[in-house]
Amino acid sequence: xxxxxxxxxxxxxxQKLARRFAREQIAPVAAEYDARExxxxxxVEKLHEVGLLNAIIPExxxxxxxxxxxxxxxxxxxxxxxxxxYTIPMASDLGITPILLAGSHEQKQRFFKRLTEKxxxxxxxxxxxGNGSDAAALRTRAVRDGEHYVLNGTxxxxxxxxxxxxVVVFATFAPELKHKxxxxxxxxxxxxxxxxxxxxxxxxxxxxxxxELVFEDCRVPAANLLGAEGDGFRIAMNTxxxxxxxxxxxxxxxxxxxxxEATKYAKERxxxxxxxxxxxxxxxxxxxxxxxxxxxxxxxxYAAWLTDQGLPQAHAAAIAKAYxxxxxxxxxxxxxxxxxxxxxxxEYPVEKLLRDVKLNQxxxxxxxxxxxxxxxxxxxx
Amino acid sequence: xxxxxxxRQVPDSESRLKIDGGKxxxxxxxxxxxxxxxxxxxxxxxxxEKHGGESVIVALGPERFEEAVRTALAMGTDRAVHLVQEGYxxxxxxxxxxxxxxxxxxxxxxxTGGQQADWDSQAxxxxxxxALGWPVVAWTTALELEDGKAKAKHxxxxxxxxVRVGLPAVFTTQQGLxxxxxxxxxxxxxxxxxxxxxxxxxxxxxxxVLEQTIQERTRLNKVLDGTKDPQGAASELVRLLHEEAKVx
Ligand SMILES: Cc1cc2nc3c(=O)[nH]c(=O)nc-3n(C[C@H](O)[C@H](O)[C@H](O)COP(=O)(O)OP(=O)(O)OC[C@H]3O[C@@H](n4cnc5c(N)ncnc54)[C@H](O)[C@@H]3O)c2cc1C
Ligand SMILES: Cc1cc2nc3c(=O)[nH]c(=O)nc-3n(C[C@H](O)[C@H](O)[C@H](O)COP(=O)(O)OP(=O)(O)OC[C@H]3O[C@@H](n4cnc5c(N)ncnc54)[C@H](O)[C@@H]3O)c2cc1C
Numbered sequence: 207x208x209x210x211x212x213x214x215x216x217x218x219x220x221q222k223l224a225r226r227f228a229r230e231q232i233a234p235v236a237a238e239y240d241a242r243e244x245x246x247x248x249x250v251e252k253l254h255e256v257g258l259l260n261a262i263i264p265e266x267x268x269x270x271x272x273x274x275x276x277x278x279x280x281x282x283x284x285x286x287x288x289x290x291x292y293t294i295p296m297a298s299d300l301g302i303t304p305i306l307l308a309g310s311h312e313q314k315q316r317f318f319k320r321l322t323e324k325x326x327x328x329x330x331x332x333x334x335x336g337n338g339s340d341a342a343a344l345r346t347r348a349v350r351d352g353e354h355y356v357l358n359g360t361x362x363x364x365x366x367x368x369x370x371x372x373v374v375v376f377a378t379f380a381p382e383l384k385h386k387x388x389x390x391x392x393x394x395x396x397x398x399x400x401x402x403x404x405x406x407x408x409x410x411x412x413x414x415x416x417x418e419l420v421f422e423d424c425r426v427p428a429a430n431l432l433g434a435e436g437d438g439f440r441i442a443m444n445t446x447x448x449x450x451x452x453x454x455x456x457x458x459x460x461x462x463x464x465x466x467e468a469t470k471y472a473k474e475r476x477x478x479x480x481x482x483x484x485x486x487x488x489x490x491x492x493x494x495x496x497x498x499x500x501x502x503x504x505x506x507x508y509a510a511w512l513t514d515q516g517l518p519q520a521h522a523a524a525i526a527k528a529y530x531x532x533x534x535x536x537x538x539x540x541x542x543x544x545x546x547x548x549x550x551x552x553e554y555p556v557e558k559l560l561r562d563v564k565l566n567q568x569x570x571x572x573x574x575x576x577x578x579x580x581x582x583x584x585x586x587x
Numbered sequence: 588x589x590x591x592x593x594x595r596q597v598p599d600s601e602s603r604l605k606i607d608g609g610k611x612x613x614x615x616x617x618x619x620x621x622x623x624x625x626x627x628x629x630x631x632x633x634x635x636e637k638h639g640g641e642s643v644i645v646a647l648g649p650e651r652f653e654e655a656v657r658t659a660l661a662m663g664t665d666r667a668v669h670l671v672q673e674g675y676x677x678x679x680x681x682x683x684x685x686x687x688x689x690x691x692x693x694x695x696x697x698x699t700g701g702q703q704a705d706w707d708s709q710a711x712x713x714x715x716x717x718a719l720g721w722p723v724v725a726w727t728t729a730l731e732l733e734d735g736k737a738k739a740k741h742x743x744x745x746x747x748x749x750v751r752v753g754l755p756a757v758f759t760t761q762q763g764l765x766x767x768x769x770x771x772x773x774x775x776x777x778x779x780x781x782x783x784x785x786x787x788x789x790x791x792x793x794x795x796v797l798e799q800t801i802q803e804r805t806r807l808n809k810v811l812d813g814t815k816d817p818q819g820a821a822s823e824l825v826r827l828l829h830e831e832a833k834v835x
Contacts, residue, residue: 219657223769227769256769256771258772270773
């Protein structure tokens with residue numbers, strides 16, 4: 207009997223904790239921070255307090271060493287409360303993962319300590335104004351000068367970039383080598399020549415801080431190089447192959463919220479003398495949403511399981527991310543539809559679900575890029 | 588010193604309960620650590636943090652209670668004793684079974700929920716004190732230990748009272764006693780390794796439940812018109828909430 211869908215008692219407990227946290231600490235402040243376009247730092251502090259922040263850091267470095275399955279269980283719950291707020295710890299894990307994958311013992315000790323001893327975030331800086339999907343075309347330069355690298359260039363759309371204690375920055379030391387000329391450097395907050403400018407005017411996920419990072423003759427110790435020169439591109443891709451799975455989990459959380467809100471509303475709202483929940487047109491929408499939530503969750507768990515087993519998971523992560531984010535966008539869309547005119551207003555939580563989850567189709571590799579990965583996997587067999 | 592919290596597992600207040608064949612059907616309900624007992628768990632942890640010693644969870648109920656016991660351990664208590672009994676047991680019989688364990692454990696302080704969210708007997712705390720012959724302070728909102736005694740503030744019907752009692756003693760909780768902490772993730776991981784002793788019991792209930800029904804609340808549908816005299820309507824609302832609804 208090798209297949210088993212049950213969660214361990216511990217996983218059920220952490221699911222319960224994350225669910226309660228989302229209901230009591232995240233959902234009640236979500237609309238406010240969305241409107242103000244501000245990071246709810248007190249939520250970050252509380253996440254740290256209960257151990258839900260940066261929990262993928264191994265125990266020997268002060269974390270809890272959570273596996274991918276635990277991460278997606280937590281991710282679904284927190285995103286149910288607010289996808290934008292969930293992006294804060296999720297993008298921190300995105301910044302931690304390259305250090306996990308390629309950092310030396312000394313680097314892990316040095317950087318992870320700063321991320322576990324107090325509420326603190328990490329960030330991952332790959333995208334630039336001139337290139338996103340075509341990551342190997344990045345232009346930020348890293349020039350070796352004695353015991354340092356001198357960084358020059360601009361990164362953009364970097365989640366947590368301004369709050370982060372440590373930012374993993376991808377840069378080229380030899381543009382002519384294309385992806386083989388990329389390296390990954392850990393830049394610490396406050397390093398002279400490193401500036402973060404907050405970007406304003408986001409459609410959704412407005413509680414998560416998104417930044418432009420500017421490096422001007424920024425001297426970074428060579429001791430902060432992850433792996434070797436030329437490893438950077440591979441580190442970035444291996445990171446994203448893992449961290450897309452929590453994006454899928456967050457999408458499932460948003461879709462579940464959409465289904466719950468729509469169900470509640472449909473039972474209360476009356477048209478033509480009866481609750482609209484009694485109309486088959488509405489029932490079918492709810493059924494479609496439920497089909498999406500269940501299948502996307504099951505597949506996300508599968509991708510997480512592959513990761514925890516150490517099996518190849520790049521294609522599964524791509525399927526999970528693209529499928530779940532598209533399903534969730536449609537679920538949010540239908541939740542608005544079921545709410546009729548009210549669904550279009552801020553007063554109800556459903557229009558925010560749509561604005562928030564749109565980003566899940568774009569960041570950590572657009573869904574077109576996910577299809578490239580999936581197709582490459584099919585054709586390579 | 589030794590501090591004991593007696594806890595129970597109950598349906599979440601948001602759960603929809605069904606009656607099936609004259610009995611409450613819990614199959615669709617989310618079951619949680621009783622929120623009134625959560626104050627008790629928080630308080631024993633605080634007492635231990637302040638005075639040292641040991642914090643122990645004691646529970647009496649079916650096998651499924653283990654989940655709530657683990658939650659209490661994950662909040663930070665040291666170990667647990669679970670008296671496993673399936674089926675209904677009235678509070679007096681529960682108290683007698685619990686008293687045996689408590690006599691053995693010999694704690695200084697026992698705290699439990701002021702009322703139980705499921706059967707709402709409000710009797711468990713006083714009955715335990717009675718069975719042990721210890722003093723009881725009900726509806727406690729503040730608790731301090733000094734010189735081997737406890738000073739406690741507790742609610743009465745129309746006010747409050749500060750009392751001093753010798754230890755050991757039993758306290759029941761009231762909202763406001765403290766702000767219960769979340770079980771933490773490290774706490775959850777540690778809870779798995781903490782001692783949880785199971786003791787099978789098969790006490791006979793002195794009360795037999797024949798039929799259960801769910802209270803249906805009828806609404807008064809009273810609407811106040813605030814358009815003409817908003818101040819007057821507001822005072823009337825306050826008066827009704829205070830005098831008739833008795834919620835403020
Ligand atoms: C709020 C927010 C937060 C973000 N956080 C981070 C972060 O923390 N770190 C980080 O590094 N980046 C981050 N990003 C950047 C994000 O990952 C990129 O926006 C994304 O990778 C797309 O890149 P782009 O915007 O340059 O779009 P482009 O690459 O210019 O793509 C434009 C369109 O062309 C399509 N396209 C491009 N190439 C192909 C192809 N080969 N085949 C088919 N279609 C293609 C794309 O799918 C897309 O539809 C964030 C973005 C946003 C908006
Ligand atoms: C920004 C905005 C501007 C507007 N401007 C105007 C305006 O200028 N003038 C004006 O009069 N109104 C206006 N409206 C109102 C708009 O026309 C209504 O919101 C719309 O008709 C839907 O009604 P409702 O919101 O009450 O939804 P409901 O009627 O409550 O419908 C809720 C859901 O149930 C579905 N449903 C209802 N009945 C059935 C059925 N029999 N079979 C299948 N599905 C059903 C609906 O399609 C919807 O998905 C505006 C609304 C907005 C948001």
